[in-house]
Amino acid sequence: MSISENITNLKKELPNHVCLVAVSKTKPIPNIMEAYNAGHRIFGENKIQEMVDKWEQMPKDIEWHMIGHVQTNKVKYMAEFVSLIHAVDSVKLLKEINKQAKKHERVIDCLLQIKIAKEDSKFGMTEADALALLNNASVKEFENVNIVGLMGMATFTENEAQLVSEFSRLKNFFDTHKTAFSFKTLSMGMSGDYKIAIAQGSTMIRVGSSIFGERYQ
Template structure:
């Protein structure tokens, strides 16, 4: 199937309450444009420079999501346009996002990244840390960010029982946090290999890349021209 056919199929089969983030990292602008022409409006990138280059040339009604690990010194390069930052794992990062958003008179939405995987390579905070952060005076004083939910990445494994358990842990964390903070509404979990399981466990936002665009070509990650 073509990119446009895959997009249309996903739009048809995904539940209405689930947002599809088309993960377009390393993919050329022509591929994103094809997805856009098929009706896709939300795209996820994990490199700020690459996302900024694509933002420059693609339609301006696209909602750009930063799904990778964010370095504080790079926030300024996306503050003018990024719609949602998935991987917020510290108060320091939140403060920097707030600072840069203020310069552009914007409010940037953020998700707290919760560590649910057993792999050491995965970033994220504990449920207790997230609860403390949301309740802190320093966090509530930030006026140019809006924390709207949580994000998590399951262990890269074929053990669906383990993945299901990790997704369930994120849903439990979300429920606990939402009880104190009603503004939370997004649970971002699930990728190409496990998004159906993630949805069953409560995901409201899935990040799908290879199932739409095919395998990634990391040798041309910076190539954004059609």
Template sequence: MIKENLEKIKVTLPENVTLVAVSKTKPIADLQEAYNAGQRIFGENKIQEMAEKHEALPKDIQWHMIGHLQSNKVKYMAHFVNLIHGIDKFSTLKEINKQAKKHNKVINCLLQARIAEEETKFGLSFVDIEAILSSKEMAELQNIKIIGLMGMATFTDDKNQLTKEFSSLKIFFDKLKTKNSELKTLSMGMSGDYELAIENGSTMIRVGSSIFGHRNYNQ
């Protein structure tokens, strides 16, 4: 089933869109099945769980941290993580830089923009993102690389609302790219809204339940 689900999604994706298989709470056997079907990028929201899966699974997998990040846990994934989504504090960037330096590597990061109208969503304002990217302090962080932005839309079936939120982030992203050539990735869209996100310029989608089935909330 996982293989069929992956094939169904991938056949519809434009070439420039990267699929992150959101595997949080899923057993290693499910990830192995997706791996056997050709998937190489997996997204987790808990560092400990991601570290355990990294140990158990093939080493050519790219691991993306997609959950809200606690700075004190960065050290547990710094040696293997490929991309960290959802960064919404400069202090977190400093900690990632510190831990990356210990491993003599550069860690790719996405800044999370707050585009949803829900109060519960994390994220930086557009003004704060511009301030971070242009700051002297940011320029001093040699072991991280901001390669793009990430956004989570309001949890709604209202396509007009979703389109408004996705397009606002795309417009802002394009504006930033004129001054920051390293910005390549716009991560927006999940199982319920990724097609609309792609229509509005997403280059990376985070899909879980459409691949693995619904999450096990008891874990």
């Protein structure tokens, strides 16, 4: 099927409360424009320079999400336009996002990445570290960032019970603290596991290969 058919069919099966981020990393602009022309406006990238290049060349009503690990020295390049940063994992990074957002007179929405996977390759904070960040007095004074929720990446496995366990643990943490910290977004689930993630309470999924086909470099 074509990209436009893939994205249309995927949206039809999603509950109304679930937001779809089309993961366009490594994909050429014509492919992304096919999804755009099918009505989609939210795209996710994992390399800031690639996202900047696409933002400069593509329609300005696109909502760009940074879904990959972020280095503090790169924040300045996306602060002008990024809509949501999914993978905030330190006070240091949040401080830099706040600083760069202020230069552009913006408030940038952010998600805290919680480590739920067993794999060492996955980034993220512990639940305890996340609570410490959220209760940090200096963080509460940041006026140009808005922590709107949490993000997690599950283990790359076909063990459904393990995925359910990882996603449900993050959902429980989200539910426990959503009122105190005004959480509204829970980003979990990708092409291979988004159905399980949605069943466990995800409100935002990050899907690439099911839309654009298998990834290539």
